[in-house]
Amino acid sequence: KSMCKYTGSFPVSFVCYLLPASSGEEITRGFLQELVNILFTYICKSSQRSSKVLDFHHPHQLKEGLDGFNLNLPDQPETLEQILVDCRDTLKYGVSTGHPRFFNQLSSGLDVIGTAAEWLISTANTNMFTYEVSPVFILMEEVLLRKMQSIVGWSSGEGDGIFCPGGTISNLYSILVARYHFYPEVKTRGMGVLPQLGIFTSEHVITIHTLLYGQLHLTELFIYSHYSVKKSAAVLGLGTENVVVVKCDERGKMIPAELESSIVTAQEKGLVPFYVNATAGTTVYGAFDPLDAIADICHRHSLWMHVDAAWGGGLLMSDRHRMKLQGIERAWSVTWNPHKMMGVPLQCSAILVKKRGLLRQCNELGAEYLFQADKHYDVSYDTGDKSIQCGRHVDAFKLWLMWxxxxxxxxxxxxxxxxxxxxxxxxxxxxxxxxxxxxxxxxxxxxxxxxxxxxxxxxxxxxxxxxxxxxxxxxxxxxxxxxxxxxxxxxxxxxxxxxxxxxxxxxxxxxxxxxxxxxxxxxxxxxxx
Amino acid sequence: KSMCKYTGSFPVSFVCYLLPASSGEEITRGFLQELVNILFTYICKSSQRSSKVLDFHHPHQLKEGLDGFNLNLPDQPETLEQILVDCRDTLKYGVSTGHPRFFNQLSSGLDVIGTAAEWLISTANTNMFTYEVSPVFILMEEVLLRKMQSIVGWSSGEGDGIFCPGGTISNLYSILVARYHFYPEVKTRGMGVLPQLGIFTSEHVITIHTLLYGQLHLTELFIYSHYSVKKSAAVLGLGTENVVVVKCDERGKMIPAELESSIVTAQEKGLVPFYVNATAGTTVYGAFDPLDAIADICHRHSLWMHVDAAWGGGLLMSDRHRMKLQGIERAWSVTWNPHKMMGVPLQCSAILVKKRGLLRQCNELGAEYLFQADKHYDVSYDTGDKSIQCGRHVDAFKLWLMWxxxxxxxxxxxxxxxxxxxxxxxxxxxxxxxxxxxxxxxxxxxxxxxxxxxxxxxxxxxxxxxxxxxxxxxxxxxxxxxxxxxxxxxxxxxxxxxxxxxxxxxxxxxxxxxxxxxxxxxxxxxxxx
CATH class of the missing domain: 3.90.1150.170 (Aspartate Aminotransferase, domain 1)
Structure with a gap:
């Protein structure tokens, strides 16, 4: 059935005539077609070099209502025509992140397949909680995670994971799981019963995050490595001062000897090291930490080795460049954001954990009822208790369809x-x-x-x-x-x-x-x- | 420009002919038009009572590849025709959450405006990190949060907030901020320097979450109240056993006298109470805790009062029903999920915090550089340091457009x-x-x-x-x-x-x-x- 029959302006103005209203089909078709025309025009414009990357206005200008673009929320409904004008204005005053001359962020581009996938996801309007409400998406997530684990280099008997709302949350998961691995009692009893734990990460990005407010023109630089590790340390109750910063060489790579000595120094101060974050692709220099050397040290000291490959993970897809992540297979967990180097629309980030079952044990509540009998299908596909959050947005499908x-x-x-x-x-x-x-x-x-x-x-x-x-x-x-x-x-x-x-x-x-x-x-x- | 010119099958098969490829406009238009036809057919079908709500298949059936629907990831690209078939199959084997006879979840429906908004968001492909990359969306979020705060009943001088990836994360933010409010040193020094903190919430949902695995047909029941509070306690290092469960009456409402005595008992055991979670709309009974009575107790004991109105918050929009949340204006923080009762597509959840600035102080790193001078616009609109995560999906626009x-x-x-x-x-x-x-x-x-x-x-x-x-x-x-x-x-x-x-x-x-x-x-x- 074509969407093109509808012509002319809307015979009626209000949203209540759209589906699911009876006989709302024609108006809904017309409305969505007009919207798609606006979006398609935007997509074309984004790829044209003659278009602007952005049409900058200061906050006060936008708030005052440029050319009738009114941000305020009404008591009465607006007409559908006005809604379409609002959509056009929203795009007009935004930033064209898909423009070939947008170099501002690690995530850029406008992938047509990825966009199509997100349109489908929002139309399906479900979440990743159980097989019951997301049968197809849950299986796709599993297929993707296994593929990514095999690309990382883990054997088929190991590997677990979940898609998360962004790389910081993925990194937070890695610390959470690492803490639980060494100290499972933390889940019920809290941090009070643990020693003072220490976390290690490269210094290279610490300078960046502290410049947040001053340097906002480059907004993404401080997102990963040190920044997300410190944020996580604050949230998890570990304390930011227990994040130990390890010196880097002039290329921005962590110096293994410095890591080794940092560990010893921290121990002398009474900290108990448990987690090392190695970065594969730092935000500023794009540096790759020497993963094999770091893995040796982690092995020697029995520390959890995490690799933050949020930015660098995409290079695993390239035969020419994947050797830059040599040693990643020795990590106990990996963050990999397909929404960066692989061009998947925001957001699409995965946390991979080598030890199967740990994510679930760490985050589940109620395992004691695991074997009740009145279920109708194989509930091992229900991911709800692997995650912190319950309702998870369907991010996996975008990557699946692009793949x-x-x-x-x-x-x-x-x-x-x-x-x-x-x-x-x-x-x-x-x-x-x-x-x-x-x-x-x-x-x-x-x-x-x-x-x-x-x-x-x-x-x-x-x-x-x-x-x-x-x-x-x-x-x-x-x-x-x-x-x-x-x-x-x-x-x-x-x-x-x-x-x-x-x-x-x-x-x-x-x-x-x-x-x-x-x-x-x-x-x-x-x-x- | 009409999208309807394109007819017939694709002259070339591969994704590399889509935009941004030069002269990719026609193929992109044709592909997106076909996709929109599929989505529109699905939207119409979702609203038809004669359609199935779901077409159930067991995991092994879907994995074996029903009618050629192959979940595996290829080395070589598929044709665009096949991609469209994949999209059709993905919807076919999913669950129609917008069907008028889908009563399974607190989130249901398929709002055309909300869906249109999500299509636009994915086309804009940006995040909520800074004004620089999301000028319009950041301002819309601010307008929405202020409106929601005023509906909750806070004065114009108070109120802060942020949109989060789901209600559990919103509740987690509330505990995080409460902990920081009472013990700001936790951010840098960790939980080790704090007393053993106690959290209070209603018993009513604890029975539910423990049944996760047995009762998965009703998957969403245990998401809120007790469940998310316990999950957060585990993540934040507070420990699940320090979540004190308060008795409810037969309607599922927390009994204020029981809260009072629980607090005293907990103190006698050496816990330091700091946070009470009151629920406005429990998942099973839809019960509203007596907020005014709870607020009195919180005031008396100087405890942080959070109201989890993830499910019940929508009733604030109704003149007829908002009195059921009487007392919510006395809360120090509120979770409100427009993706539930207000029908916004998943996800759309807000955490509102009464005390302005606390979210930022709790989560920011690098405030010392706050006043550097080389910025080009008013950076108070940069929300990045208010949130745990950095890249935030644009959820606010869906609610804004529907409003x-x-x-x-x-x-x-x-x-x-x-x-x-x-x-x-x-x-x-x-x-x-x-x-x-x-x-x-x-x-x-x-x-x-x-x-x-x-x-x-x-x-x-x-x-x-x-x-x-x-x-x-x-x-x-x-x-x-x-x-x-x-x-x-x-x-x-x-x-x-x-x-x-x-x-x-x-x-x-x-x-x-x-x-x-x-x-x-x-x-x-x-x-x-």
Whole structure:
């Protein structure tokens, strides 16, 4: 049945004539068709380089009601025409994260199959709690988790997991499960009966998270590694001061000898180490911690080894790049966000746990009634008691449908392309005047970090004066970018290094011409500073 | 621009010809149009009483690949035609939660505006982290939270909040914030430096959660109240045994005098009470705890009063029913899930906190850099540091768009209708032979609990033999319902009461004829037992 019969404006205005109202079919079809036209126009526009990446307005401007776009909530219903106008305005004043020149975030792109999947999920409107209400989605989740576990390198006899609302929650699960593994009594008796536990993670991102408020133009940088570990430590009652920060080398990789000595020092201070977070793909540099060396240390000290591969996990799909995660198979748990490098629409994050059954034991309530007999199907597929939350959004289907449409090979090719873009940018930066790499080596992931030095600063001697001025360059260029809306890229300082740009590639729509455009635009916007 | 130009099958098969591929517009339009046809057909079918509510298959049947529906993940891409077939199959073997005869869950219905909103959200593909990437959605969230706070009854000077991935996470936030309010040092130092804290909640749902595995046909019953409080206590390191269960009356309402004595007893055992969870709308009975009396006790003992109005919050929209939440304005925090009684697609849950700033103080990292100067807009709109998780799915827009389309009045009318359905069922149960109410009073919420006694049991004397047989009736009828797919309703035991049906109404599509059908169908499926 075609959706196209409906023409003209709505004969009646109000929502109560839509389905499930009797004879609501025609109006519902018309309304949804109009909406899909708006969405399709947006999708096309997102892929056009001539479109703006964003049409920036300050909060007070949007709140005052631009061109009649009124955010306030009415007592009386609006007309369906007005609802469609509201939808158009919502998109108009938003940010086009699918634009080939949106480099601001680890998650970008607008995958048509993934979007289609999310449309289906919302139409099915169910949750991942039990097989009874989500038979198909629950099985798809299981198929995906097993596949991801086998790609990580775990044997078929091991591996468990669950999809979570984002990487921080996935990391939180890993600490929760690790704590329960070593101290199962914590579940009933609480932290009061435990020793003072210590958690270890790389220093590299700690500098970032503390800059949240100052550096919001690059909003995602502090999300993972240190940030999520500290957040989790606060939530779980472990305390942020018991998160031990381990030194990194100049590439941002955790130094194994430093980890070893941190553990010893922490023990001397009375902490009981139990958990090490290794990062596969840091947010700023895209660094991969040396997983095998870290695994050796964890093994020696009997510590839980978690790998936060939220950003780097996608590289496992590529034959060319997966060796960068060498040793991940030795992890006891892994966070992997397909909504980042694999382009799945937000959100899609998985926590994988090597030891089967631990997730359930840690989170279930009521196991004593496990074997009651009046069930009608095999309840081992009911995931409800594996998770903290009960109602879980169906995130797995997006990844499942994209996997069908692309195949493992398609994901691999997509990852390869993003890393080729990073290499192209790396090459260009070395050739062009006024640009300087933050570190000289070829990028391992798709992150490329660099300074732009305007002509007025090029003659200055190195030192604090030049640093102070250079520190202001990236924010000023970014501000101009946002006003102009032509391109979007993040920046931040790191340790002693003043503000620099970080470019990341996760959108397969991006081509070399977009990278050239980015560099040209930075010069256009910044040469007079 | 119409989406209807595209006709015929796909000239090329693979996903790489979709946008953002150059000249991918036509194929993308055709693909999305086909998908929308599938979704629209599903939406229409969901509202037709002649359609099945579900087409049940056991896990092994689905895994074996019914009619070529293959769940496994390929190396090579599938064709776009196959992707559409996969989408059709995914819906075919799922559960139609929008069907007017789906009574299984607190969340049901298929709201066209809410669905349209979710389609837009997934197309926009962004997160709620900062104003920079979600300018419009962040402001909508703020407008919604303020509105909800004013409906709860807080003054304009107070109130804070955030949308969360489900009610359990919202409740977890409430305990997290309460703990921080009384013991801010917990954030950095952990639970080790705190006394043994006690949490109080009603007993009424504890019986339920322990039956998870036995009673999965009614999967949602144990989600809230006790269940989520215990889950949170485990996660936060408080320990489940420090959750004190307070006795309820026969209607399922917490008895204030019992709360008072529980507090004293807990103190004598060395626990330090700090948090009371009152429930506005329990999952089984739909009971409302006496909020004013509980608030008095919390005030007297200086305890944090949380109201879990995940299920009952919707009644605040109705002039006729909002007095059932009398006293909610005295709560220090409130959980309210618009995805339940207000029909917003899953998920949409809010935690509201009376004391402004506490959420941020509790969860932020890096406040010391609050006043750096290189930002380009007012960063007080950046919500990232108010939440545990960083990337948050855009849930607020669904509620916002539905509010525009229905108005406050439309939500009120929707709630009134669901409660009228409950009263109709209540009346019918009293008139029909073979049915018995679990409690005699008129329902306060849309929950109605009842037994069906088949003719063979009606002559039996009351006692353990009859109980044992009656206990098996509901599961058997439910099993037959699932096989037939005509209607879906939950059941569970409670305390000493053997298995009974719980009917809940949250879908405005349900009419009196559906309630008649439900009772007729129970007789049809159960009269021979």
């Amino acid at each position: 069908k449409a692309k195949g493992s090979q398609g994901f691999g090719a997509q990852v390869d392309k993003c890393l080729e873009n990073a290499e192209y940018l790396y090459d260009q930066l070395q050739r062009r005047t006024g640009f300087e790499l933050v570190y000289k080596n070829k990028p391992e992931h798709s992150n490329v970090c660099f300074w732009y030095t305007p002509p007025s600063l090029r003659g200055l001697p190195l030192g604090p004066d030049r640093d102070t001025r250079l520190h202001q360059v990236a924010p000023q260029i970014k501000g101009r970018m946002m006003e102009k809306g032509s391109v979007l890229i993040g920046y931040q300082p790191l340790g002693a290094k003043v503000n620099f740009f970080r470019c990341v590639f996760s959108n397969p729509a991006t081509q070399q011409e977009d990278i050239d455009f980015l560099l040209d635009e930075i010069i256009r916007l910044g040469h007079d500073l | 525009k389309a229905k108005g406050s009045q439309g939500f009120g009318a929707q709630v009134d209708k669901c409660l009228e359905n409950a009263e109709y069922l209540y009346d019918q149960l009293q008139r029909r032979t073979g049915f018995e109410l679990v409690y005699k009073n008129k329902p306060e919420h849309s929950n109605v609990c009842f037994w069906y006694t088949p003719p063979s049991l009606r002559g039996l004397p009351l006692g353990p033999d009859r109980d044992t047989r009656l206990h098996q009736v509901a599961p058997q009828i439910k099993g037959r319902m699932m096989e037939k797919g005509s209607v879906l309703i939950g059941y569970q035991p409670l305390g000493a009461k053997v298995n009974f049906f719980r009917c809940v109404f949250s879908n405005p599509a349900t009419q009196q004829e559906d309630i008649d059908f439900l009772l007729d169908e129970i007789i049809r499926l159960g009269h021979d037992l």
